[in-house]
Amino acid sequence: MTLQLSIPVDDEELIQIYETAPPEDREKIKTLLSLWLKQLKQDRKATLLAYMDTLSEKAQERGLTEDELKRILKDDE
Numbered sequence: 001m002t003l004q005l006s007i008p009v010d011d012e013e014l015i016q017i018y019e020t021a022p023p024e025d026r027e028k029i030k031t032l033l034s035l036w037l038k039q040l041k042q043d044r045k046a047t048l049l050a051y052m053d054t055l056s057e058k059a060q061e062r063g064l065t066e067d068e069l070k071r072i073l074k075d076d077e
Contacts, residue, residue, distance in 0.1 A: 005033075
């Protein structure tokens with residue numbers, strides 16, 4: 001399934017260049033943009049996981065055990 005993405009540009013000439021580009025070049029642009037967006041997604045996920053690891057380390061340093069965390073989470077149900 002192919003979805004559409006609309007991206008604002010600040011130069012009308014860029015639109016003309018894209019629209020008149022050969023199909024091979026347009027496909028390369030789509031592929032590069034797709035890869036770039038996927039990398040952004042991975043970077044965000046990695047950042048979130050790193051943040052979660054940091055929180056976990058700090059909690060453990062402060063004495064929070066896995067059993068205590070489970071008890072706290074169970075109490076919230």
